[in-house]
Amino acid sequence: MVAPQNGTPLEIRSYKHNGSLHRVWEKTLVLNSTKTTLIGANDKTLVTESDGKTWRTREPAICYFSTKHWYNIIGMIRPSGIHYYCNISSPCLYEYGALKYIDYDLDVKVFPDRTIKLLDEDEYELHKKEMQYPHGxxxxxxxxxxxxxxxxxxxxxxxxxxxxxxxYEQFLTYRF
Known part of the structure; x- marks a missing residue:
C-alpha cells in the first residue's frame, strides 16, 4: 500500500463483492500509516449509504486497517467504555485519496467487558449465494x-x- 501521510484526511469506501459501492465515510484523519497498516480517527463523520441516505457517526472512533488481514477494526469511544466493531473484509487498498475494501457482511462486535458476538451470518449466507462468492x-x-x-x-x-x-490522544492534537 502506498501510505498516505500522517495528518491528512481520507475517505473510506466500502464495496460489496460484486463491485457495488456499499458505504462511504467522508473524512477520517490518518494518524499512522505504513505499507501494511493504517490507523485513523474520526468523530461525527458523515456516512453515505449505497442508497444515498446519510447519517453521522455518534462518537469518536479509532480505525485500524491492514493490507494483510481480512478484517478491519473500529474502536468506538463511548461513556460506557470502548466498543469494537470489526468488519470481516478484504485487506484494504489505498488509492486516489481513499481507503477501499470489500465488506463480506460478517461482523464481530466486542463489548467493554470483552464479550464477543458474531453478527450477520444470515446476510453473509444470502450474499454468498447472490454474488457467487468463490469456493475458498x-x-x-x-x-x-x-x-x-x-x-x-x-x-x-x-x-x-x-x-x-x-x-485518541493523538487525534485530539490535530483537532481545532
Missing part, C-alpha cells in the same frame, strides 16, 4: 474471524490495553 472464500473469512477472536482474547493489537486511548 468461506475458509479464508472464517479463518480470519478466528484470528480476530484470538487477538481479542490475547488483548493484542487494537485490543491491547491503552491502544485506543493512545491513538
Amino acid at each position: 472464500l468461506d475458509e479464508i473469512l472464517y479463518h480470519h474471524v478466528n484470528l480476530l477472536k484470538q487477538q481479542i482474547h490475547q488483548q493484542k493489537g487494537p485490543f491491547a490495553p491503552g491502544f485506543i486511548d493512545y491513538w
Whole structure:
C-alpha cells in the first residue's frame, strides 16, 4: 500500500463483492500509516449509504486497517467504555485519496467487558449465494474471524490495553 501521510484526511469506501459501492465515510484523519497498516480517527463523520441516505457517526472512533488481514477494526469511544466493531473484509487498498475494501457482511462486535458476538451470518449466507462468492472464500473469512477472536482474547493489537486511548490522544492534537 502506498501510505498516505500522517495528518491528512481520507475517505473510506466500502464495496460489496460484486463491485457495488456499499458505504462511504467522508473524512477520517490518518494518524499512522505504513505499507501494511493504517490507523485513523474520526468523530461525527458523515456516512453515505449505497442508497444515498446519510447519517453521522455518534462518537469518536479509532480505525485500524491492514493490507494483510481480512478484517478491519473500529474502536468506538463511548461513556460506557470502548466498543469494537470489526468488519470481516478484504485487506484494504489505498488509492486516489481513499481507503477501499470489500465488506463480506460478517461482523464481530466486542463489548467493554470483552464479550464477543458474531453478527450477520444470515446476510453473509444470502450474499454468498447472490454474488457467487468463490469456493475458498468461506475458509479464508472464517479463518480470519478466528484470528480476530484470538487477538481479542490475547488483548493484542487494537485490543491491547491503552491502544485506543493512545491513538485518541493523538487525534485530539490535530483537532481545532
